[in-house]
Structure formats: structure tokens, C-alpha cells
Amino acid sequence: MAILFQETDTASSAADLRTWAIKVQGVTKHYQTRGGAVQVLAGINCTVAAGEVVALVGPSGCGKSTLLRIVTGLESPDGGVVKLFGLSPVQARREHRFGIAFQTAALLEWRDAAANVALPLELAGWSPEARKARVAELLARMGLSDAAHRLPRQLSGGMQQRVALARALALAPPILLLDEPFSALDELTREQLQGELLDLLATISPRPAVLLVTHNLTEAVLLSDRVIVLSRRPAQVLAEVSIALPRPRRADLRDDVRLHQLVAELRAVLRGNGG
Numbered sequence: 001m002a003i004l005f006q007e008t009d010t011a012s013s014a015a016d017l018r019t020w021a022i023k024v025q026g027v028t029k030h031y032q033t034r035g036g037a038v039q040v041l042a043g044i045n046c047t048v049a050a051g052e053v054v055a056l057v058g059p060s061g062c063g064k065s066t067l068l069r070i071v072t073g074l075e076s077p078d079g080g081v082v083k084l085f086g087l088s089p090v091q092a093r094r095e096h097r098f099g100i101a102f103q104t105a106a107l108l109e110w111r112d113a114a115a116n117v118a119l120p121l122e123l124a125g126w127s128p129e130a131r132k133a134r135v136a137e138l139l140a141r142m143g144l145s146d147a148a149h150r151l152p153r154q155l156s157g158g159m160q161q162r163v164a165l166a167r168a169l170a171l172a173p174p175i176l177l178l179d180e181p182f183s184a185l186d187e188l189t190r191e192q193l194q195g196e197l198l199d200l201l202a203t204i205s206p207r208p209a210v211l212l213v214t215h216n217l218t219e220a221v222l223l224s225d226r227v228i229v230l231s232r233r234p235a236q237v238l239a240e241v242s243i244a245l246p247r248p249r250r251a252d253l254r255d256d257v258r259l260h261q262l263v264a265e266l267r268a269v270l271r272g273n274g275g
């Protein structure tokens with residue numbers, strides 16, 4: 001295992017920033033609560049290279065989702081800088097540089113599966129014909145062609161997450177941000193979707209950079225090229241673990257002893273931090 005401790009450089013040239021799909025530098029964040037100020041992020045530095053899959057793990061409540069929301073521009077940091085291919089999160093959102101999928105599929109309940117997938121294409125001004133073709137392609141890719149005209153409530157949890165993934169990928173963004181996308185699913189469905197995501201990432205060209213927040217260490221190792229371990233709140237980067245398992249990967253890699261060793265090593269890092 002290679003544990004690399006967080007990089008300390010803060011001076012980055014514009015060219016360097018554009019090279020990284022995601023670059024997070026010195027990000028701090030606190031929330032004001034009734035009990036006073038709660039420091040959540042205490043100077044986070046991390047990067048995701050183009051085409052790289054990076055998982056973010058850490059103790060419950062340490063600030064993983066907060067960091068992801070800051071990367072999306074849904075929240076602002078108190079300090080520090082976030083760049084997505086050199087753009088601010090707000091610019092990157094405007095230019096459709098990333099797709100997002102959350103724990104709950106967050107589909108529009110009055111739109112059928114096809115219309116939910118079409119939403120980003122509509123917002124980006126695609127013509128009805130182009131939308132129709134792209135939606136059909138995405139639904140077929142996710143095994144949802146027969147469910148195109150079903151409303152979200154008529155879909156299983158796994159199908160809803162497939163729709164959410166298809167929507168996130170609709171504009172073929174170079175970055176995919178995933179916050180616990182499978183954690184609300186039963187174990188078997190979760191494992192199936194992990195396998196489908198592996199297949200997807202193996203076939204999409206060029207592969208998007210992925211930042212995946214997860215509680216599940218097996219999922220982190222199975223899917224990612226690198227795992228960033230956050231400490232307890234206020235979160236700092238405790239360790240970065242390279243996942244040198246070959247690609248393309250298949251879901252049955254979860255039974256491989258090398259994966260189990262990496263999961264054990266991640267667990268040891270977290271336990272060492274009281275996680």
C-alpha cells in the first residue's frame with residue numbers, strides 16, 4: 001500500500017490548475033449552530049486527475065458531503081480555493097463540466113424516466129430530436145429502455161438510481177460527482193449497481209474524473225484508483241491510499257484477497273484516528 005500524505009504546495013500555476021479535473025486547496029468551512037460555531041473542514045488539499053476515480057471516506061459527520069457540495073458550488077468555503085479544470089465551481093456548473101448523483105435519486109416525480117434524463121439536455125438547449133436520440137441511448141445503456149415512460153414512483157430504488165446516473169451522464173461531463181449514490185439500496189442491488197458503474201466507466205471514452213463519497217470501504221476500493229481518508233471533524237486529509245488493482249475491473253473483484261487487504265488497511269487508518 002502506498003500511503004501518501006497530503007501535498008503541501010499552495011502555489012499553483014494556471015496551467016497546473018487546468019490539468020487537474022478537481023483541485024481543492026486549503027479549503028476550510030464552519031457552520032453556525034445553536035451551540036456555536038462548528039468547524040467542519042480544516043484545510044483540505046486534494047486533487048482528482050482527468051479520468052481518475054477518487055473515493056472520499058471518513059468517519060460519519062466528518063464533512064465529506066460538505067466538501068462535495070463545495071466542489072459543486074452549492075456551498076461556499078470560508079477559505080481556500082476549488083477549481084474544476086481551472087474553473088470555479090459556479091463557472092464549471094454553468095459550462096456543464098460535471099454531473100451529480102446523490103444518495104436519493106432526486107428525480108422529478110411528475111416526469112417519467114426519459115423526461116428526467118432529458119432535463120440537463122433541455123437546460124443546455126439541445127433540440128428535441130437530439131434529446132430524444134441521446135435519452136434513448138442513455139436509457140438503453142442503463143438497461144432502462146422498457147421503463148422510459150414510467151414515473152419515478154413506478155421504478156424500484158435501483159432503477160431510480162440508474163435514471164439518476166443516466167441524467168448525471170447525459171451531457172457526457174468530464175467530471176462525475178457522486179455522494180453515496182448506492183447507500184439507500186439493498187445490498188444485492190447495491191453490488192449490482194457497483195458492477196454497472198464499473199462497466200460504464202470502462203466503456204465511456206474519455207472516462208470522466210469521478211469523486212465518490214462513500215461510507216463503504218469495499219465500494220471505495222472496488223471502484224477507485226485512489227482513496228482519500230478524512231480525519232474526524234474538523235476534517236483534514238489523514239492519508240491517500242493508491243488502489244493499484246488492474247482495470248478494467250469487474251464486480252467479482254470484491255472477493256479478491258488484494259481488495260480485502262486494502263480494505264483492512266483503510267480500516268486501520270480510520271481506527272487509528274478513532275473512526
Ligand SMILES: Nc1ncnc2c1ncn2[C@@H]1O[C@H](COP(=O)(O)OP(=O)(O)OP(=O)(O)O)[C@@H](O)[C@H]1O
Nearest residue numbers: 031032033040059060061062063064065066067215
Ligand atoms: N447546513 C448545515 N448547518 C449546520 N451544520 C451542518 C450543516 N450541514 C452539515 N452540518 C454539520 O457538518 C458536519 C459534517 O456534515 P457532512 O454531512 O458534510 O458529513 P459527512 O461526513 O458527509 O457525514 P455522513 O458520513 O454521516 O454522511 C456534521 O456535523 C453536520 O451535522
